[in-house]
Amino acid sequence: xxxxxxxxxxxxxxxxxxxxxxxxxxxxxxxxxxxxxxxxxxxxxxxxxxxxxxxxxxxxxxxxxxxxxxxxxxxxxxxxxxxxxxxxxxxxxxxxxxxxxxxxxxxxxxxxxxxxxxxxxxxxxxxxxxxxxxxxxxxxxxxxxxxxxxxxxxxxxxxxxxxxxxxxxxxxxxxxxxxxxxxxxxxxxxxxxxxxxxxxxxxxxxxxxxxxxxxxxxxxxxxxxxxxxxxxxxxxxxxxxxxxxxxxxxxxxxxxxxxxxxxxxxxxxxxxxxxxxxxxxxxxxxxxxxxxxxxxxxxxxxxxxxxxxxxxxxxxxxxxxxxxxxxxxxxxxxxxxxxxxxxxxx
Amino acid sequence: xxxxxxxxxxxxxxxxxxxxxxxxxxxxxxxxxxxxxxxxxxxxxxxxxxxxxxxxxxxxxxxxxxxxxxxxxxxxxxxxxxxxxxxxxxxxxxxxxxxxxxxxxxxxxxxxxxxxxxxxxxxxxxxxxxxxxxxxxxxxxxxxxxxxxxxxxxxxxxxxxxxxxxxxxxxxxxxxxxxxxxxxxxxxxxxxxxxxxxxxxxxxxxxxxxxxxxxxxxxxxxxxxxxxxxxxxxxxxxxxxxxxxxxxxxxxxxxxxxxxxxxxxxxxxxxxxxxxxxxxxxxxxxxxxxxxxxxxxxxxxxxxxxxxxxxxxxxxxxxxxxxxxxxxxxxxxxxxxxxxxxxxxxxxxxxxxxxxxxxxxxxxxxxxxxxxxxxxxxxxxxxxxxxxxxxxxxxxxxxxxxxxxx
Ligand code: SF4
Numbered sequence: 001x002x003x004x005x006x007x008x009x010x011x012x013x014x015x016x017x018x019x020x021x022x023x024x025x026x027x028x029x030x031x032x033x034x035x036x037x038x039x040x041x042x043x044x045x046x047x048x049x050x051x052x053x054x055x056x057x058x059x060x061x062x063x064x065x066x067x068x069x070x071x072x073x074x075x076x077x078x079x080x081x082x083x084x085x086x087x088x089x090x091x092x093x094x095x096x097x098x099x100x101x102x103x104x105x106x107x108x109x110x111x112x113x114x115x116x117x118x119x120x121x122x123x124x125x126x127x128x129x130x131x132x133x134x135x136x137x138x139x140x141x142x143x144x145x146x147x148x149x150x151x152x153x154x155x156x157x158x159x160x161x162x163x164x165x166x167x168x169x170x171x172x173x174x175x176x177x178x179x180x181x182x183x184x185x186x187x188x189x190x191x192x193x194x195x196x197x198x199x200x201x202x203x204x205x206x207x208x209x210x211x212x213x214x215x216x217x218x219x220x221x222x223x224x225x226x227x228x229x230x231x232x233x234x235x236x237x238x239x240x241x242x243x244x245x246x247x248x249x250x251x252x253x254x255x256x257x258x259x260x261x262x263x264x265x266x267x268x269x270x271x272x273x274x275x276x277x278x279x280x281x282x283x284x285x286x287x288x289x290x291x292x293x294x295x296x297x298x299x300x301x302x303x304x305x306x307x308x309x310x311x312x313x314x315x316x317x318x319x320x321x322x323x324x325x326x327x328x329x330x331x332x333x334x335x336x337x338x339x340x341x342x343x344x345x346x
Numbered sequence: 347x348x349x350x351x352x353x354x355x356x357x358x359x360x361x362x363x364x365x366x367x368x369x370x371x372x373x374x375x376x377x378x379x380x381x382x383x384x385x386x387x388x389x390x391x392x393x394x395x396x397x398x399x400x401x402x403x404x405x406x407x408x409x410x411x412x413x414x415x416x417x418x419x420x421x422x423x424x425x426x427x428x429x430x431x432x433x434x435x436x437x438x439x440x441x442x443x444x445x446x447x448x449x450x451x452x453x454x455x456x457x458x459x460x461x462x463x464x465x466x467x468x469x470x471x472x473x474x475x476x477x478x479x480x481x482x483x484x485x486x487x488x489x490x491x492x493x494x495x496x497x498x499x500x501x502x503x504x505x506x507x508x509x510x511x512x513x514x515x516x517x518x519x520x521x522x523x524x525x526x527x528x529x530x531x532x533x534x535x536x537x538x539x540x541x542x543x544x545x546x547x548x549x550x551x552x553x554x555x556x557x558x559x560x561x562x563x564x565x566x567x568x569x570x571x572x573x574x575x576x577x578x579x580x581x582x583x584x585x586x587x588x589x590x591x592x593x594x595x596x597x598x599x600x601x602x603x604x605x606x607x608x609x610x611x612x613x614x615x616x617x618x619x620x621x622x623x624x625x626x627x628x629x630x631x632x633x634x635x636x637x638x639x640x641x642x643x644x645x646x647x648x649x650x651x652x653x654x655x656x657x658x659x660x661x662x663x664x665x666x667x668x669x670x671x672x673x674x675x676x677x678x679x680x681x682x683x684x685x686x687x688x689x690x691x692x693x694x695x696x697x698x699x700x701x702x703x704x705x706x707x708x709x710x711x712x713x714x715x716x717x718x719x720x721x722x723x724x725x726x727x728x729x730x731x732x733x734x735x736x737x738x739x740x741x742x743x744x745x746x747x748x749x750x751x752x
Contacts, residue, residue, distance in 0.1 A: 242450075242451055242455045243454060243455055243456055243457040244457075246449055246456070246457075246517070246520075247465075247468075248409060249441055249442060249446070249447040249449070250441070250442035250446075250469045250520065250524075251440070251441040251443055251472055251473065252442075252472065253438060256468075260460075261457055264459050265457070265459055268459075338459065339458070340458070340459060340506070341458055
């Protein structure tokens with residue numbers, strides 16, 4: 001099977017998944033106890049006003065008709081307008097304005113997890129049963145065991161009082177920032193300013209990075225622990241494999257042995273862990289953004305779901321599902337690149 | 347069999363001791379092994395799993411890692427050059443350069459994520475300084491030499507695209523890439539079916555005649571030994587118990603263990619309908635030998651076997667046929683053989699065999715020996731109710747840390 005037909009097949013197969021996911025979203029919002037009309041009006045809305053709004057939003061139409069509209073609009077990317085959160089604004093505009101902060105958070109969370117978890121795991125695997133291995137492995141387990149929400153709250157508390165606690169002030173460290181706030185990403189939207197107005201722009205970038213690091217650490221923590229553990233096991237297994245012994249018998253130097261013969265093979269079991277990380281990020285961002293008050297997609301999704309803003313929730317879910325399905329396809333392609341045994345026939 | 351200029355054999359292993367340290371004790375995986383290999387000659391090393399044959403191979407390759415250790419008194423000389431004292435860096439040029447190794451399992455001895463060509467070229471770059479297209483065309487040449495059809499195309503294929511036999515050929519090509527003087531084959535055909543096995547054995551023989559290399563061939567299969575080896579060393583529990591030219595060994599085995607091994611080959615005993623087997627497992631020795639390691643399984647053992655460690659003595663017709671068993675020298679009464687072995691207990695391997703030839707013994711004692719008649723049968727009863735030696739009876743079986751047989 002060629003690469004192209006394989007891709008086509010994968011995309012075709014993912015359509016039922018997308019339909020199923022969006023249907024479930026619709027069912028939960030529309031059949032659940034949420035009333036968008038009540039949410040729009042707030043507590044003082046009377047019954048007549050509610051009925052009026054329900055009529056305007058088409059909430060009294062037959063359910064199958066609403067469902068059909070909802071689904072066909074999604075698939076045509078006619079994503080509708082927000083009902084509650086920011087009534088009348090196109091859902092997609094809202095998402096675009098919230099997205100950068102979440103992407104910035106996700107980027108650092110992935111970077112921290114990959115950049116610390118995998119090297120640490122590989123290091124532990126190369127030096128098994130030494131003190132540093134035990135230290136790293138134990139640390140990884142503890143780190144993995146700390147729940148997101150708990151870690152987030154603790155980190156916020158500690159960082160905002162670091163002056164009193166350790167005599168070291170996180171808020172004034174390098175650049176002046178708040179612990180709990182949305183990072184200002186204006187500089188990223190206009191990166192040429194890094195050249196035209198270096199003084200101001202670099203400070204802003206430093207601020208945005210510094211602000212995102214604690215929440216990114218929290219968000220990446222679970223994946224970091226998992227990657228460490230799997231990386232360690234993968235390296236250990238690879239080291240004891242016959243082909244590594246054969247390479248040794250060929251007189252390959254330890255450096256080449258590690259970088260060429262061990263690492264690439266050890267990466268194979270890490271591929272699904274890395275893609276799974278993306279899924280964890282989507283879920284975790286809701287929580288972390290709430291604790292750190294970051295105006296991102298996670299926070300938006302949480303509020304929209306709470307208030308029955310069907311077009312917004314539907315759109316977000318639809319995009320999440322597309323993202324996950326897309327990542328799965330990317331993951332399978334990553335396999336075929338790293339591991340030549342994986343073909344396109346599966 | 348041709349000697350190198352200085353009269354040294356190609357490989358001279360002398361009193362090799364490789365031990366593995368575990369928390370509680372040390373495991374003597376290889377315990378005083380000595381043998382030589384000449385150019386153009388194949389030495390077969392045969393034994394059950396746990397007998398120390400794979401550890402012997404790894405010791406020669408310098409691939410014994412912690413917690414394993416080659417004891418100081420050991421000597422491994424290649425073309426007269428001592429290998430045991432080399433630094434790790436110096437050893438790397440020997441490994442793959444002067445000595446190459448073919449492992450048991452062709453399915454897993456190639457790295458799955460690189461092409462076969464890539465892995466052959468790696469060896470060429472390391473040991474022959476070749477690069478780029480030159481290395482690639484040499485790799486194709488090597489694949490062709492080991493009988494891989496359409497080598498120019500297959501050089502770019504991955505190991506999983508090769509069949510088992512083809513893979514083992516590719517591994518052999520990789521081993522030959524650096525023009526080794528000595529090729530160590532660790533059960534290279536065990537994982538292959540019989541026809542492929544025969545092809546690979548033929549290929550090895552062809553390569554040997556063509557390149558005049560020495561081959562050390564490790565196997566547990568007596569049938570394979572009969573086919574490939576010029577001389578054979580039989581290993582048991584970390585020691586060589588019998589050494590002989592191959593025809594001599596098959597025609598005239600002396601050590602009870604060798605006799606047992608040969609009896610367990612199908613077809614050699616048409617009179618019995620059940621294949622005789624040697625009961626029990628290979629013991630795992632922890633302490634220096636003060637008894638015969640085979641005593642717990644030996645059908646001919648007697649009391650003395652539990653307290654005297656046999657040394658190698660010349661047996662049979664050929665001068666380089668020796669066995670380490672208290673029953674020999676044959677023309678001596680048992681009491682005398684025991685004293686001989688006792689006196690030579692501290693010696694092992696080659697020197698011991700030289701020291702203990704029957705000819706050195708005073709004529710009258712030898713005569714006395716003739717009166718007593720051949721040894722063995724009557725003593726075996728005494729052995730039957732004798733207690734097992736404490737450690738040999740403990741059938742630890744496979745070595746945990748080091749031996750990777752099967
Ligand atoms: S020394 Fe004794 S136990 Fe050992 S092989 Fe000879 S007869 Fe058997």
